[in-house]
Amino acid sequence: MPLPSTDVLLVIDVQNDFLPGGALAVPDGDAVIAPINRLAAHMPHVILTQDWHPPGHASFHATHPGKAPFDTADLHYGEQVLWPEHCVQGTRGAELAADLRAERAELVIRKGCHPGIDSYSAFLEADRRTRTGLGGYLAERGLTRLFLAGLATDFCVLWSALDARRAGFEVLVVEDAVRGIDLDGSLARAWEAMARAGVGRIASGDLASLA
Ligand code: VGL
Ligand code: ZN
Numbered sequence: 001m002p003l004p005s006t007d008v009l010l011v012i013d014v015q016n017d018f019l020p021g022g023a024l025a026v027p028d029g030d031a032v033i034a035p036i037n038r039l040a041a042h043m044p045h046v047i048l049t050q051d052w053h054p055p056g057h058a059s060f061h062a063t064h065p066g067k068a069p070f071d072t073a074d075l076h077y078g079e080q081v082l083w084p085e086h087c088v089q090g091t092r093g094a095e096l097a098a099d100l101r102a103e104r105a106e107l108v109i110r111k112g113c114h115p116g117i118d119s120y121s122a123f124l125e126a127d128r129r130t131r132t133g134l135g136g137y138l139a140e141r142g143l144t145r146l147f148l149a150g151l152a153t154d155f156c157v158l159w160s161a162l163d164a165r166r167a168g169f170e171v172l173v174v175e176d177a178v179r180g181i182d183l184d185g186s187l188a189r190a191w192e193a194m195a196r197a198g199v200g201r202i203a204s205g206d207l208a209s210l211a
Pocket of ligand 2: 086
């Protein structure tokens, strides 16, 4: 039985810099590609995100003299983890993984484009005011249930899932199609926070049974 036409696969940041060998490699990050490709072939709608930073972005440690990767800084909107330079606009590291079968994607949302604001979330940037437009797009098209996959579980997947719940969407994370960075226990905390927010979990192989 086909999935309802209101279902969307939202694929978060499957980009070279988050894969093994990349600037901000997520352990085992390339393992998400095969299940995502299987799902993307038959989901009613597919939407992708790309982390897409200008050079010298505020989330890069090198932008802040004296700071090391994974330090934090107080930016105008609050505390920010400082990352190695990654996903710079137009670079190979920012490109979608070559093996990702992205051809059915109807929309690609690029986020983190403002020099002074990071955006883990696909909906709302880290200042918690600047919107990416994704919520409006989904609402205008009547899309209501989101299956989240991609990288990283404890940052961009987490924030996207929580913001999607706040915006009133039904959300399930495809647990074999995500991988985490795990900074100081952030991965376990992410799963706890998502459970508290009413984010569901499903294995990609069980997705057909939801139809
Ligand atoms: C991400 C850290 C910095 C992610 C993006 O995609 O989870 N993490 N930028
Ligand atoms: Zn980033």
